[in-house]
Amino acid sequence: MKLPENNSQINCSKHVLPDKNGHFGLYGGRYVAETLMPALIELDRAYVSICAEPAFQAELQMLLKDYVGRPTPLFFASRLSAKVGGARIYLKREDLTHSGAHKINNTLGQALLARWMGKSKVIAETGAGQHGVATATAAALFGMECKIFMGIEDIARQAPNVQRMKLLGAEVVPVDSGTGTLKDAMNEAMRYWVGAVRDTFYVIGSVAGPHPYPAMVRDFQRVIGDEAKSQILEAEGRMPDMLLACVGGGSNAMGLFYPFIPEACEMVGVEAAGCGIETGKHAATLGMGSVGVLHGSKSYVLQDENGQIKEAHSISAGLDYPGVGPEHSFLKDTGRVRYENVMDQDALNAFHLLCSVEGIIPALESSHAVARAIVEAGRMPAQKIVVVNLSGRGDKDLGIVEKAKAR
Amino acid sequence: MSRIAETFHKLRSSGQKALVGFITAGDPDFATSLEITRQMCRSGVDLLELGIPFSDPAADGPVIQRSSARAIAAGMNLARAMEMVRMIREFSPVPIVIFSYYNPILAYGAEGFYRDATAAGADGALVVDLPPEESDELTDLWGKDLDFIRLVAPTTPPDRMAAIASKASGFIYLVSMTGITGSGGLKSEETAVVANDLKKNCHGLPVCVGFGISTPEDAAGMSKLADGVVVGSAFERLIESGLGDKDLAAKVGRFAAGLKAAM
Helix, strand or coil: CCCCHHHHCCCHHHCCCCCCCCEECCEECCCCCHHHHHHHHHHHHHHHHHHCCHHHHHHHHHHHHHHHCCCCCEEECHHHHHHHCCCEEEEEEHHHCCCCECHHHHHHHHHHHHHHCCCCEEEEEECCCHHHHHHHHHHHHHCCEEEEEEEHHHHHHCHHHHHHHHHCCCEEEEECCCCCCHHHHHHHHHHHHHHHCCCEEECCCCCCCCCCHHHHHHHHHCHHHHHHHHHHHHHHCCCCCEEEEECCCCHHHHHHHHHHCCCCCEEEEEEEEEEEHHHCEEECHHHHCEEEEECCEEEEECECCCCCECCCCCCCHHHCCCCCCHHHHHHHHHCCCEEEEEEHHHHHHHHHHHHHHHCCCECHHHHHHHHHHHHHHHCCCCCCEEEEEECEECHHHHHHHHHHHHC | CCHHHHHHHHHHHCCCCEEEEEEECCCCCHHHHHHHHHHHHHCCCCEEEEECCCCCCCCCCHHHHHHHHHHHHCCCCHHHHHHHHHHHHHHCCCCEEEEECHHHHHHHCHHHHHHHHHHHCCCEEEECCCCHHHHHHHHCCCCCCCEEEEEECCCCCHHHHHHHHHCCCCCEEEECCCCCCCCCCCCHHHHHHHHHHHHHHCCCCCEEEECCCCCHHHHHHHHCCCCEEEECHHHHHHHHHCCCCCCHHHHHHHHHHHHHHHC
């Protein structure tokens, strides 16, 4: 398959949003302690200048091709489509990347930038562990010191990824504050960064956090959508009718959606409904949240009337987050993206279905997108085309799936 | 002249340094917390910072994280903190700064916050995660009766110090180290360099140094570099170690007196 070369290159200058202070309309910005502000300003400058460096672009493209294994296939899931009996469902196979999820696209970009800025230490937060593994992978590849902050609850439920990070030479720092999940890991990573900001690069894994992270992570992830665009054109000769991706912080969704924003296709972001919206145990930030400030940017958040952040819940650690990337909040308000949610049990059902009819074990995060795709595609006529981002593979989730079965 | 400006003016003219005392409002409960503020105001605290507890205090160390969790569990919120300010005003004229993360204020409403804080008798606000790039959305809705205290860090370059100071009032809070609250490793030579840069760029506003100041010796040393010192985690550590102790407020008061005496 031939990919137009410029298509997947990052290019800051083309972006209308965010503005120079990182705002997507009402959302985004830099809501951080002063200690971090100079570092964020420096990072923004470095990022903008590196975008214009042919040597940086060439190295990133080489790594994405030879190390990550890009382009990832766009697979026509014919048996799933037949089973659903509606639109033709394509899967963007990010699960086939080196390290098993889309996260590596971003961590290689940021690690290269860190090296460019002369920083030899990286830190990251992780929920499901995919971003932690991807950061540890990049750090090993570049010979950098690496610390990964992970909630104790997530350490328990994503043990295989903890082992992988350790094998890759990273130090996994357990975080026991709050609920011991992604939100708390991010708090702790930010606290550590405040103290180590002079020599440490913080690799944020989602399109969340203070500017320039939401824009930068989106730019590093847009390769997903750029590839999918040329691949669907080649396969079907036209644009898809609908894109679907799961949304925790929202990086795989932004990566797929962003290049398609000017196109006439519908986009659906899928949040985790956990045990059900009405139980309050969910992670449907865009669906049920309100505007607030968490982890350095303004966006929708799950909060109480006093502005205290609520606990999120999802069977999938990667979606178990009470915040969301600011650009998603913007896209929700403008109506460009529709946000739906899927319960734990429906995600599990989709997980099993994909295993049995396509021979693909999806991550529980991605299973949420598959579950919603089944609903949407089922309502559409057979000539319609749906593309689902299969953001990661599910090996890490086998323990959780077994446990759920036993219940 | 605002009450904060007046306080610094008086201290400067008598050759004294300000002791700024921080506690998390409502830790461990409303009544004890109020009594603690009373003892602090009686014992030489020149300015009181009342911390609004937040569920995700990303700029704070474990001591203030735990104090925030205790206060939230005991029912503290911004509305009750306003009530506490009003009650402190009944027994003390000490200037009060409401110290908060942005989200509780956003949830309360910017205009309502200004109206209620000034009506309760607060003198200033400090919003940890609201740098000058983002703060207009809040301060544009405010009048002049609330000083807006801003932070300067050791990582802040001098031109940025000047820009921050031009949007600040009351005093400038100089963060002594690159780290979170309650960190160890105070280095007075390094802080002195930053404090000197800041003094040249702060348009005459008073400067108070905080973070990591936990003993009378620290307070004595750091107060030489500026117009005052901020002590927070050390008070909270004392509160945490004295949970259930009926003498707690008095102990906190004695600790405040010891700090002030050393300065």
